[in-house]
Amino acid sequence: MMADHILLVEDEKLLRRSLAFNLEQAGYQVTSSSNAEDALEIVRRDPPDLVLMDIGLPGMDGLEALRKLKTQHTFPVIFLTARRREFDEALGLELGADDYITKPFDLPILIARIRAVLRRIKNPAEAAIHTPISVGDLEINPIRFVATLRGEELNLSPREFDLLHALAIEPERVVSVDSLINQVWGAEYEGQPQVVYVHIRWLREKIEDDPKYPERIITVRGKGYKFIPHFDS
Amino acid sequence: MMADHILLVEDEKLLRRSLAFNLEQAGYQVTSSSNAEDALEIVRRDPPDLVLMDIGLPGMDGLEALRKLKTQHTFPVIFLTARRREFDEALGLELGADDYITKPFDLPILIARIRAVLRRIKNPAEAAIHTPISVGDLEINPIRFVATLRGEELNLSPREFDLLHALAIEPERVVSVDSLINQVWGAEYEGQPQVVYVHIRWLREKIEDDPKYPERIITVRGKGYKFIPHFDS
DNA sequence: GATTCCCTTAAGCCTTCCTTAAGGTTGCGG
DNA sequence: CCGCAACCTTAAGGAAGGCTTAAGGGAATC
Numbered sequence: 067m068m069a070d071h072i073l074l075v076e077d078e079k080l081l082r083r084s085l086a087f088n089l090e091q092a093g094y095q096v097t098s099s100s101n102a103e104d105a106l107e108i109v110r111r112d113p114p115d116l117v118l119m120d121i122g123l124p125g126m127d128g129l130e131a132l133r134k135l136k137t138q139h140t141f142p143v144i145f146l147t148a149r150r151r152e153f154d155e156a157l158g159l160e161l162g163a164d165d166y167i168t169k170p171f172d173l174p175i176l177i178a179r180i181r182a183v184l185r186r187i188k189n190p191a192e193a194a195i196h197t198p199i200s201v202g203d204l205e206i207n208p209i210r211f212v213a214t215l216r217g218e219e220l221n222l223s224p225r226e227f228d229l230l231h232a233l234a235i236e237p238e239r240v241v242s243v244d245s246l247i248n249q250v251w252g253a254e255y256e257g258q259p260q261v262v263y264v265h266i267r268w269l270r271e272k273i274e275d276d277p278k279y280p281e282r283i284i285t286v287r288g289k290g291y292k293f294i295p296h297f298d299s
Numbered sequence: 300m301m302a303d304h305i306l307l308v309e310d311e312k313l314l315r316r317s318l319a320f321n322l323e324q325a326g327y328q329v330t331s332s333s334n335a336e337d338a339l340e341i342v343r344r345d346p347p348d349l350v351l352m353d354i355g356l357p358g359m360d361g362l363e364a365l366r367k368l369k370t371q372h373t374f375p376v377i378f379l380t381a382r383r384r385e386f387d388e389a390l391g392l393e394l395g396a397d398d399y400i401t402k403p404f405d406l407p408i409l410i411a412r413i414r415a416v417l418r419r420i421k422n423p424a425e426a427a428i429h430t431p432i433s434v435g436d437l438e439i440n441p442i443r444f445v446a447t448l449r450g451e452e453l454n455l456s457p458r459e460f461d462l463l464h465a466l467a468i469e470p471e472r473v474v475s476v477d478s479l480i481n482q483v484w485g486a487e488y489e490g491q492p493q494v495v496y497v498h499i500r501w502l503r504e505k506i507e508d509d510p511k512y513p514e515r516i517i518t519v520r521g522k523g524y525k526f527i528p529h530f531d532s
Numbered sequence: 533g534a535t536t537c538c539c540t541t542a543a544g545c546c547t548t549c550c551t552t553a554a555g556g557t558t559g560c561g562g
Numbered sequence: 563c564c565g566c567a568a569c570c571t572t573a574a575g576g577a578a579g580g581c582t583t584a585a586g587g588g589a590a591t592c
Contacts, residue, residue, distance in 0.1 A: 225538070260539085261538085
């Protein structure tokens with residue numbers, strides 16, 4: 067079993083050294099880099115299994131570079147950030163970050179997150195459920211339990227979130243009410259379809275421009291519902 | 300359990316590499332190719348389980364090559380396409396594409412589709428019901444629950460949709476009323492044939508130029524009905 | 533303790549379905 | 563050529579089904 071390869075991008079020297087040391091102690095192979103340019107080059111030569119990146123790198127170039135990289139290789143990214151707000155402002159989610167952790171952070175917690183993310187990408191079944199997805203102007207991050215529409219965070223209840231996720235992960239495909247109940251409520255739920263109707267109603271209230279004439283969650287009478295991606299115009 | 304073998308045909312180098320990398324991560328065996336000619340050769344030598352193909356390859360030769368290939372080996376195809384319109388114009392479905400996915404796409408979603416398509420071809424029963432079909436100027440996509448005639452979406456009720464599907468999946472062949480009842484209403488339905496007549500009537504209203512003189516759904520007296528493909532002229 | 537969430541219920545609407553029934557059409561036997 | 567029977571077409575109406583929506587109370591969460 068090869069050690070997983072982590073690319074650490076952090077400009078502050080002490081923190082960089084300390085992290086690299088500790089991650090190596092934890093059994094990872096670590097490559098460090100203090101700026102985005104170097105990181106880019108490293109990724110090109112030898113794609114890592116995971117990138118650990120300080121969001122507050124000098125200049126916004128780091129984020130921009132990452133955006134480019136993510137279109138080429140899809141490796142998981144964990145951001146280090148001073149405050150949650152910083153993460154949101156930097157649109158980390160849009161960039162496909164898999165997770166973030168706020169400073170000051172706890173080493174065991176960081177390592178646990180790293181392990182969780184790595185485990186996910188190695189298990190396709192789990193990955194499908196937990197990986198952030200983006201469909202049109204909608205983004206869903208099942209790990210952080212955050213969904214955004216046109217960049218704005220939606221305030222969804224757990225049920226609404228799961229329901230939306232179940233629909234959006236199969237865009238344009240009709241998902242039967244039975245299947246939705248299975249995915250969202252679980253197989254053992256003795257479900258009347260009514261439940262689904264109600265939550266669809268509330269979801270529409272939150273994601274449709276005009277819930278009366280839904281354009282994203284479409285009813286397919288007798289068959290179920292389907293999610294239609296919409297793009298910013 | 301052998302890994303499924305995917306042939307990736309994509310001319311853009313970075314995207315090709317990235318996809319290959321990620322699909323391998325997901326547990327598939329991937330062969331890449333940047334053009335149709337190579338792809339042809341690869342298929343001849345070692346037929347893949349699935350082909351993932353950029354629809355915007357240089358020249359239309361890719362599509363033409365694929366058309367030829369599909370007559371030799373039957374493997375499923377998923378198209379990558381920039382816009383949905385592009386797919387329609389290229390008549391991807393007519394070429395036997397099993398699915399398409401529009402860029403920019405999300406890796407988890409792509410992988411989910413790949414898995415769905417592979418599962419389908421391994422289960423013949425499921426395959427017949429769920430595979431998109433194209434007969435003449437009519438296209439039926441049971442997964443999206445969309446039927447189009449000359450590119451225009453038909454507004455069919457569930458019964459009408461199923462009925463049309465049952466007929467169109469065996470073009471030119473006469474399907475008995477009993478068989479239609481079985482397929483559309485289910486075996487347990489205590490069916491009077493009357494029901495079928497009525498729905499045929501409504502279907503004709505929606506897909507025939509002149510319902511009075513049907514050209515697509517033809518009555519074969521005493522035997523049943525048959526669907527005759529028509530092409531744009 | 534307040535608030536959010538969630539399920540149930542029930543009223544109402546609209547589509548879809550099936551039935552019925554009144555013709556047409558076709559083919560066959562006389 | 564005629565009449566009949568079987569088969570199909572077609573229109574119309576009522577019934578059912580499926581979905582929407584609002585409201586209420588209990589549960590869960592903070």
